[in-house]
Amino acid sequence: MGKRHYPVYKIVAADSRYPRDGRFIEALGTYNPNIDPMEVTIKEPRVMYWLKVGAQPTETVRNLLKNEGVMMKxxxxxxxxxxxxxxxxxxxFLSDKDAKINRAREKKSRRKQRKKDIKNAPKESPEAAKTAETVTSGT
Structure with a gap:
């Protein structure tokens, strides 16, 4: 799935004897890390079925399932x-996760705005600094 420099992954149930990128039993969802926020689609009833019959998800898939609340369920x-x-x-769990993501986004946008404000602020010229210095020392 996907194309060069734009990966999109399938989440699948596969026998451990099959090659990693080879044959699989059932497609259970997709994972697209290229967009913000990343897009994960999961067929939850089928994932639950496979977990109940003893399927062991890889570490990456386990993390995706945790983020979607499937492992908790x-x-x-x-x-x-x-x-x-x-x-x-x-x-x-999902509402707390969304709130945490929104707080992080707001913090990032505030930081970005602050940097932009500092960059666009008028800079003091050396002559203005000298005149200000003489005015304050003259009193």
Whole structure:
């Protein structure tokens, strides 16, 4: 998937005996890191099925599933929590994650604006500094 210098990845279920980029059993989603925020699409019911039957996600896919709340949902189901409790905890996790991302974006934009303001501020010429110095020392 994707093209040169623009990678897009498939999230798949594959037998461990298959080559890494070779045959797979089922496509479970996609991951596009090129846009901001990165785009992750996951077929959640199928991912949950594969996790329940013992599939081991790679470290990268595990991190993507954590960010989407799928791993949290899997752990809570495994623990035996009720469906309503699981849904509320996952929604809280996702809203907290979104708030954290928004705070980081706002902080970055404020920092960028501050740098722009400093760069565009009128600079004092050396002659103006000398006249200001003589005026203050003359009193």
């Amino acid at each position: 899997f752990q809570l189901e495994k623990k035996g929590d009720s469906a309503e409790d699981i849904e509320s905890k996952v929604q809280k």
